[in-house]
Structures are given as structure tokens and as C-alpha cells.
Amino acid sequence: MPDCDYCGATFDGEDAYLDHLAAEHEGELGSIDRRRVAERNPDDDGGIPLGPAILVGLLALAGGLVVYVTFLMGGSGGTAAASGLPDSGDQSVVSQVQTEESNGLEHREQGTDIDYERVPPTSGPHWGGTWESAGFYAEQPPLESLVHSLEHGAVVVYYDPAELTPEAEENLHGWANNQTGDWQSFIAVPHPEEDPESAYVLTAWTKRLTMDEYDEETVRAFVAEYIGRGPENPVR
Numbered sequence: 001m002p003d004c005d006y007c008g009a010t011f012d013g014e015d016a017y018l019d020h021l022a023a024e025h026e027g028e029l030g031s032i033d034r035r036r037v038a039e040r041n042p043d044d045d046g047g048i049p050l051g052p053a054i055l056v057g058l059l060a061l062a063g064g065l066v067v068y069v070t071f072l073m074g075g076s077g078g079t080a081a082a083s084g085l086p087d088s089g090d091q092s093v094v095s096q097v098q099t100e101e102s103n104g105l106e107h108r109e110q111g112t113d114i115d116y117e118r119v120p121p122t123s124g125p126h127w128g129g130t131w132e133s134a135g136f137y138a139e140q141p142p143l144e145s146l147v148h149s150l151e152h153g154a155v156v157v158y159y160d161p162a163e164l165t166p167e168a169e170e171n172l173h174g175w176a177n178n179q180t181g182d183w184q185s186f187i188a189v190p191h192p193e194e195d196p197e198s199a200y201v202l203t204a205w206t207k208r209l210t211m212d213e214y215d216e217e218t219v220r221a222f223v224a225e226y227i228g229r230g231p232e233n234p235v236r
Helices: 014-024 031-039 052-072 143-151 166-178 216-226
Strands: 155-159 184-190 200-204 207-211
Touching (some): 014 031, 155 166, 155 216, 166 216, 207 216
Parallel strands (some): 155 184
Antiparallel strands (some): 200 207
């Protein structure tokens, strides 16, 4: 029969003793007794005691949920899911976007070579049978199918592989993983030119914005303003 080290009381068993410690000596317990009390199921209803390992696991799970929600809603280091995007982007960024005259929506047979006036293009003839889906691409897809993606409301970001930082690549992956709709996708691809003038070029249908260095807030503003608003089937 264990004797209480705090008051000398005697008990018939360990469970009764731990109940006594929790009820009568909560503020006096040493670290070992606090752990023993924490591992004891006070309801004694057959449930699983919440030992330190389980408690740590629950805390880690809760923290992970907070990080995930923050990621979806546009927290630091992540991206905004479609539902988390505002209706428009930061106007201090949007005001710097170039609006170009549309070169048309003509669909041509897949495999046809198309000579675009400006590279990367923001409109014009393109392959009608295929388009690129959301993703981060390490190799350059055909411009003819990327323009079709723009028509579908995609945002396509062209990056200079020589200037791509690990932080920028991670952020681009985040956008591509969260913006995957058929009519509001995010695509990151290498710049088709070997020595582009800018490290990053953000494009939407007839829209262009360049960045010498990667800036997440600029990307966020551009996406909020233009994704899902292509000429074929606007969904925002």
C-alpha cells in the first residue's frame, strides 16, 4: 500500500494514490509525480491515457494543421488556394503590369510551328488539341500549348534557371500544387531564351510583368488579379 510522500496517507493501490495526488497535491508535485499523474486516466473509463508521447504527437498534429491552413490562406512561405485569393491584386503591383494587344485566339493543328512576335507570348494562335496543366516544369513545354493554357485562365511564370533560388523554386512549387483547376491553373516553366532580360516573367492572357528578383507578394498580387479570368471560360 503506497504511502503519500506529501501527507503520509495510505492507499490500497496505485490508482487511488494517483487520484489522491491529483486532487490534494496538484501544486506540490515533483516532475516524476506530475508525469505519473498525467499518464493516469482520471475518468477510468477504459480510454487510452494521454502519456507524454501521445501529448507531443497531438501537439505536433495541431501545429501541422495550423501550418497547412496558413499555407492555403497565403501565409508566409506558402501560397493562397483559389478560395483564399482576393478578387483583385494589390494595385501597386497591378499598375506595373503591361497590357498587350491580343494577337487572336486561333486554334491550329497540334505540332504546327508558330512564330510569336514576342517571347514569351501572352496571346495569339496556339495548338487547339492540347494545353499544359498546372505544375513546376524543369524542361520547357511548347509555347504553342502554354498559350492555350493562358486562354484557359492560367498564370504562366517563366523563370531563368540560372537565377532560380531554392526559396523561389519552393514558392513556385507551392503555387503550382494549389492552383490546379482546369480554368485557373498555375504553371512555372524555364524561360525559352538562354539569356533572358529578366529573371522572372509573369504572364496571363495579354498580361506581362517582369521581376529581376523573386518576390512572393508580387506573384500573389498578379495571381489574384488574373488567374481564372482567361477569355475562353472565365471562372472568377
